[in-house]
Amino acid sequence: xxxxxxxxxxxxxxxxxxxxxxxxxxxxxxxxxxxxxxxxxxxxxxxxxxxxxxxxxxxxxxxxxxxxxxxxxxxxxxxxxxxxxxxxxxxxxxxxxxxxxxxxxxxxxxxxxxxxxxxxxxxxxxxxxxxxxxxxxxxxxxxxxxxxxxxxxxxxxxxxxxxxxxxxxxxxxxxxxxxxxxxxxxxxxxxxxxxxxxxxxxxxxxxxxxxxxxxxxxxxxxxxxxxxxxxxxxxxxxxxxxxxxxxxxxxxxxxxxxxxxxxxxxxxxxxxxxxxxxxxxxxxxxxxxxxxxxxxxxxxxxxxxxxxxxxxxxxxxxxxxxxxxxxxxxxxxxxx
Amino acid sequence: xxxxxxxxxxxxxxxxxxxxxxxxxxxxxxxxxxxxxxxxxxxxxxxxxxxxxxxxxxxxxxxxxxxxxxxxxxxxxxxxxxxxxxxxxxxxxxxxxxxxxxxxxxxxxxxxxxxxxxxxxxxxxxxxxxxxxxxxxxxxxxxxxxxxxxxxxxxxxxxxxxxxxxxxxxxxxxxxxxxxxxxxxxxxxxxxxxxxxxxxxxxxxxxxxxxxxxxxxxxxxxxxxxxxxxxxxxxxxxxxxxxxxxxxxxxxxxxxxxxxxxxxxxxxxxxxxxxxxxxxxxxxxxxxxxxxxxxxxxxxxxxxxxxxxxxxxxxxxxxxxxxxxxxxxxxxxxxx
DNA sequence: TTGAAAGCGTTACCAC
DNA sequence: GTGGTAACGCTTTCAA
Numbered sequence: 001x002x003x004x005x006x007x008x009x010x011x012x013x014x015x016x017x018x019x020x021x022x023x024x025x026x027x028x029x030x031x032x033x034x035x036x037x038x039x040x041x042x043x044x045x046x047x048x049x050x051x052x053x054x055x056x057x058x059x060x061x062x063x064x065x066x067x068x069x070x071x072x073x074x075x076x077x078x079x080x081x082x083x084x085x086x087x088x089x090x091x092x093x094x095x096x097x098x099x100x101x102x103x104x105x106x107x108x109x110x111x112x113x114x115x116x117x118x119x120x121x122x123x124x125x126x127x128x129x130x131x132x133x134x135x136x137x138x139x140x141x142x143x144x145x146x147x148x149x150x151x152x153x154x155x156x157x158x159x160x161x162x163x164x165x166x167x168x169x170x171x172x173x174x175x176x177x178x179x180x181x182x183x184x185x186x187x188x189x190x191x192x193x194x195x196x197x198x199x200x201x202x203x204x205x206x207x208x209x210x211x212x213x214x215x216x217x218x219x220x221x222x223x224x225x226x227x228x229x230x231x232x233x234x235x236x237x238x239x240x241x242x243x244x245x246x247x248x249x250x251x252x253x254x255x256x257x258x259x260x261x262x263x264x265x266x267x268x269x270x271x272x273x274x275x276x277x278x279x280x281x282x283x284x285x286x287x288x289x290x291x292x293x294x295x296x297x298x299x300x301x302x303x304x305x306x307x308x309x310x311x312x313x314x315x316x317x318x319x320x321x322x323x324x325x326x327x328x329x330x331x332x333x334x335x336x
Numbered sequence: 337x338x339x340x341x342x343x344x345x346x347x348x349x350x351x352x353x354x355x356x357x358x359x360x361x362x363x364x365x366x367x368x369x370x371x372x373x374x375x376x377x378x379x380x381x382x383x384x385x386x387x388x389x390x391x392x393x394x395x396x397x398x399x400x401x402x403x404x405x406x407x408x409x410x411x412x413x414x415x416x417x418x419x420x421x422x423x424x425x426x427x428x429x430x431x432x433x434x435x436x437x438x439x440x441x442x443x444x445x446x447x448x449x450x451x452x453x454x455x456x457x458x459x460x461x462x463x464x465x466x467x468x469x470x471x472x473x474x475x476x477x478x479x480x481x482x483x484x485x486x487x488x489x490x491x492x493x494x495x496x497x498x499x500x501x502x503x504x505x506x507x508x509x510x511x512x513x514x515x516x517x518x519x520x521x522x523x524x525x526x527x528x529x530x531x532x533x534x535x536x537x538x539x540x541x542x543x544x545x546x547x548x549x550x551x552x553x554x555x556x557x558x559x560x561x562x563x564x565x566x567x568x569x570x571x572x573x574x575x576x577x578x579x580x581x582x583x584x585x586x587x588x589x590x591x592x593x594x595x596x597x598x599x600x601x602x603x604x605x606x607x608x609x610x611x612x613x614x615x616x617x618x619x620x621x622x623x624x625x626x627x628x629x630x631x632x633x634x635x636x637x638x639x640x641x642x643x644x645x646x647x648x649x650x651x652x653x654x655x656x657x658x659x660x661x662x663x664x665x666x667x668x669x670x671x672x
Numbered sequence: 673t674t675g676a677a678a679g680c681g682t683t684a685c686c687a688c
Numbered sequence: 689g690t691g692g693t694a695a696c697g698c699t700t701t702c703a704a
Contacts, residue, residue: 001448004682013691014690014691014692015681015682015691016683016691016692017691019682020689020690022682023683025683025684026690028690029689032689032690048450048681048682049451050389050390050450050682051386051680051682051683051696052681052682052683053682053696054386054680054698055682055684055695056683056684056696057696064430068414068415068418069411069415072408072614074411075404075405075408075410075411075414078404078411079404079405082430083434091429092429093397093430094418094429094430095422095428096415096419114384114386114696115384115385115386137337223614223615249614249615251618252615253618255618255620256617256618256620259620277615278408278559279408279559279613279615279619281559281588282559282588282589282590282592283615283618284591339696339697340699349674350676351697351698352674352675352677352700353673355698355699355700356673361699362673362674363673365673365674368674383698384696384697384698386697386698387680387696387697388697389698390679390680390681390682390698390699391699392680392698393680450681
């Protein structure tokens, strides 16, 4: 692999000059520049990023922390992120996390700008003391799918999403509604599930409908726990006629459970999810859509902005929208 | 951020000695080692990876190339990969590709061991001249979901998968079967779809069933094109009673199309997919399962092996399995 | 067992 | 405009 010195030798200039034409910082005489460019072309030279980072004291890598498997929606966000970052001069270093503790350990290790330009957290919200460490190191942090005041983030109004779900179900006549979501400690600090439930419940209450404790089922692992939770709901003496799942990943588990009990959806049970992951269409799942891929795109842009222009604290709210498909319908009179 | 020099100063030794204790290469006297360790602890020192890579002439980053959005299955493979790599000393640099041309350009740029330790390609199969370049640079390459002779790879027997699908459909009585898959040029060089179709067709033929040309629909974009393709199939004078989709992502499109025509699945149309992505359960999709997450795990292990022990050319075949759910059933007599 | 010093490929400061 | 050179943080001979 050719180095800057070889290019310099070939062009008959000093390495410093080659560096200048590469980075276009100071002015270089046109004929000189052309000779250098020719040499670069000839040798098929590409600057070594490590050496560059070392010399500059700045990395050109953006660290992305995400629970990749946790939820299909994360992959879509990641796609938006990766597509944008791949077009930039920055590399995307991916770290897949499963627990909040993992995230904590991880963040404390990489909190230095000479190793990493920025960190983007997808659907993860670490405790504020870890954030403080990153802030102290002046590493820009951006959250995708979390609203943290004073920090760059892109998020949706989960409360509004919860309301939309409640109103839809209420409007088609349901009065026995249940919620299946994340446990507070399983969710990597991510508060979306909780917010959705709160707004859901408030909207029900405002309509004079109660959300009894036994109709609130929280679990850690998306589809699997949701299936289990749903089975418990269905086994109640007076089971719900509709279920709001905090994510489409969980809605998948709800559907599985319903089908395993040979229930018809939406005949016997209406199901509404949250996210509108790509497979939601094929499942015919009614859901609250949020722009998934875009959230990644914007997250990447915010990070790039922050790295290049030191702009910080931008908050970006994306819209939520009710998408009605085949999994919700008025309740079966027999089951009311 | 502390450097090796500061640790050395604190421990009252030379940087060389600190380096030795970090890397455990040469012997260091126990008391010395302990002083160094204490200093490292005290200063909360972590070696700078860039500097290390530069000095060593070897990178500790593994490049992963994958069409993240293309297919939900890719995300699951990526998860296995990331989990394994994150536990190793290697960083995972993610590059999301959408076209074969992108992949080609990319690969030619990173073909040097001082910048990247290995490259793992998920569901992508570049032309052999690009591989040659990587091979020449002695960068280990591993394929996940592609079978390339002489190169590390983990794959499944797509032919067997195609056979399983055909036999299942045949065994429950279908005689009018269609195939929805990838176009040859859209598929990033990935030959899975083609292989599945070939074996599917051969198995049908062996049973005396023809797969007419108009029953073979190929498209580029997973669910969207598959939906369109299915609509065309359904509009035929004598439409198929069962569809084999080359991937679950495409099966989602097939289901959508069927529902949009108000057809009952499996009453009016049986659908079988390939992959068993996590949402397949919720969709009740009959499918040919392949170990997705494991493919990533093994891919990562092969890469690590190759980097550390120079072992090359390992081929790893994972099993396929028919998973019967609710989307397939004997054909409706009226439609036969 | 340990230290001094050169070198990895780049950038940036200071002269010319 | 351009070249020389120190510096970035680490590893690794070569001596001691």
